[in-house]
Amino acid sequence: MQARQTEIIPLMSSSPGTARQITVHRYGSPGRGPKAYLQTGLHADELPGLVVMQHLLALLDQAAAAGRITGDIILVPYANPIGLSQYLFGKHAGRYEFDSLGNFNRLYPDLAAPIGDALSDRLGPDAGANVALIRAEANRLLAAINPRSEVDHLRLELMRLSVDADYALDLHCDDEAVMHLYLGTALWPGAADLAAELQAQAVLTAEVSGGEPFDEAVGGIWWQLAKRFPKAAIPAACLSATVELRGDRDVSDDLASADAAALFRFLGRRGLIDADPGPLPKALCAATPLDGTDIIECPHGGVLLFKQAAGATVAAGDLVAEILNPATGARTPLVSRASGILFARAGHALARPGLPAAKVAGPVPLPHRTGRLLTQ
Numbered sequence: 001m002q003a004r005q006t007e008i009i010p011l012m013s014s015s016p017g018t019a020r021q022i023t024v025h026r027y028g029s030p031g032r033g034p035k036a037y038l039q040t041g042l043h044a045d046e047l048p049g050l051v052v053m054q055h056l057l058a059l060l061d062q063a064a065a066a067g068r069i070t071g072d073i074i075l076v077p078y079a080n081p082i083g084l085s086q087y088l089f090g091k092h093a094g095r096y097e098f099d100s101l102g103n104f105n106r107l108y109p110d111l112a113a114p115i116g117d118a119l120s121d122r123l124g125p126d127a128g129a130n131v132a133l134i135r136a137e138a139n140r141l142l143a144a145i146n147p148r149s150e151v152d153h154l155r156l157e158l159m160r161l162s163v164d165a166d167y168a169l170d171l172h173c174d175d176e177a178v179m180h181l182y183l184g185t186a187l188w189p190g191a192a193d194l195a196a197e198l199q200a201q202a203v204l205t206a207e208v209s210g211g212e213p214f215d216e217a218v219g220g221i222w223w224q225l226a227k228r229f230p231k232a233a234i235p236a237a238c239l240s241a242t243v244e245l246r247g248d249r250d251v252s253d254d255l256a257s258a259d260a261a262a263l264f265r266f267l268g269r270r271g272l273i274d275a276d277p278g279p280l281p282k283a284l285c286a287a288t289p290l291d292g293t294d295i296i297e298c299p300h301g302g303v304l305l306f307k308q309a310a311g312a313t314v315a316a317g318d319l320v321a322e323i324l325n326p327a328t329g330a331r332t333p334l335v336s337r338a339s340g341i342l343f344a345r346a347g348h349a350l351a352r353p354g355l356p357a358a359k360v361a362g363p364v365p366l367p368h369r370t371g372r373l374l375t376q
Contacts, residue, residue: 002028002064004057009157011081014099014150020081022157026074027060028272033071036272037162038263040076040171042105042214044083044094048245048256049171053077055253055260063264063273071272074161079170080104082151097151105172108155108217109145111138111163112224123225123232131237135164138221159217167270168218168240169194169263173248175347178311180204180361182242182374184216186223188287191239193269196283197262198243201311202343202361206290210372215240247310248347285341291369292362294338295376296320298351302332305349308342308358315339320358323351338362 009022038056040049053075063069078084083094083104096103115137123130142160147153162168174180180202183191188205195203207223209216219240226234245259265277298304302323308314316339322331336342340362346355356375369376 002067002069004061004064011150011157012147012153020085020150022076022081022154023078024074024076024161025057026072027064028069028072030072034166034271035072035074035164036167036169036267036270037074037165038076038169038171039079039158039162041078041084041094042080042158042170043172044078044080044086044104045092046094046173046248048173048248048251048259050078051251051253051256052171052245052259052263055257056263059260059264060273063275068274069272070274071267073267073272074165076158076161079158080154082154099149100151102151103211104151104154105170105213106211108212108214109142109159110212110217111141112221112228114141115221116225116228120229123229123234125233127233127235130232130234134221134225134234134237138163158214162218163221165218165238167267167272168215168238170214170240170242171245172242173245173250174344176247176249176310177244177344178202178341179246180244180343182206182209182215182244182290183287184219184223184236184240185289186226186236187219187239187241190236191241192283193280194239194241194266195285195287196281197266197269198259199262199281199284201284202341203285203287204290204293204361205287206373209290209374210376211374213242213374215242244344247344286363288340288361288363289365290373291365292338292340293369293373294336294360294362294366295356295369296334296336296358296360298323298334298353298355298357299332300351300353302326302351303349304346304351304357305331306345306358310342310345312342313340314342314360316362320360321345334358336360337366337368338364
């Protein structure tokens with residue numbers, strides 16, 4: 001029997017009388033087989049993943065009881081106790097920290113540059129040796145950091161748990177959306193089995209999406225170093241992904257149990273669980289570049305009236321929504337500049353200038369899509 005082990009990581013206190021902690025569940029043994037790290041709730045008001053984790057824990061408990069854990073699996077069932085506590089005027093606000101107004105899924109440590117500086121004369125043709133060197137240096141750098149705030153401590157502990165993982169999955173959701181993934185360009189088509197298992201309807205790839213989100217901080221080390229040292233054998237040693245579990249109201253046991261079963265099969269397919277995952281489901285999409293995604297913004301305020309549902313296939317020039325001016329009755333059309341799937345749309349009908357109304361994943365890069373690709 002390989003029982004689940006639970007660890008409590010206390011965070012530094014932000015003020016007298018307050019204390020928060022991260023709960024970490026572990027299966028298997030470090031160094032025994034591949035390592036997978038899964039977390040959810042980094043944007044603390046995105047709740048589908050919290051239910052998925054409980055269903056996945058039940059499946060892993062059964063596998064552990066049967067002695068079928070063959071890797072090192074870490075699950076963090078809520079990655080952001082700070083955001084979980086942020087309630088204001090009757091509304092949960094878990095995406096941005098109240099103190100700094102910073103996005104909880106941004107500004108993770110960029111380790112690629114200091115790792116490269118430290119190992120520049122030691123990386124060579126042996127991929128396995130390079131992976132070991134890079135992971136050891138990443139752990140050394142993180143161990144030397146002294147956080148200055150509670151949110152910095154949170155980011156640091158999540159990185160310490162995940163930086164040496166072979167698989168790092170960060171579970172999120174959008175407002176109203178279909179299942180979709182964000183991946184580093186170097187990870188496709190290697191991650192095609194994850195997309196197929198989850199039945200993702202869009203997979204958005206970028207080398208740098210902007211803002212240092214968690215998945216790029218963990219996985220981007222590898223493709224950045226491979227680019228810097230082209231003569232060294234540096235594989236994409238961590239499949240890191242942001243998994244968007246549809247919309248924020250898609251919280252149910254039925255959806256969560258299906259998603260957990262898909263993640264369990266993925267872990268089995270990748271050698272972390274001794275279990276037959278069965279045939280891979282047929283993929284629902286191919287990957288498209290993140291700079292081919294049109295983020296359709298509202299030019300002014302009003303009331304959003306959608307003409308296309310999440311999951312609809314649209315062509316460039318198609319009407320996606322209108323903004324109703326409640327004073328005059330005038331309507332402003334919002335059209336897509338990309339041809340592809342409308343994978344996400346705003347969850348509230350109040351339009352405001354600059355608000356992303358909808359996102360359409362297209363296969364061709366768009367000239368206006370530069371800079372912070374996740375938001376602009």
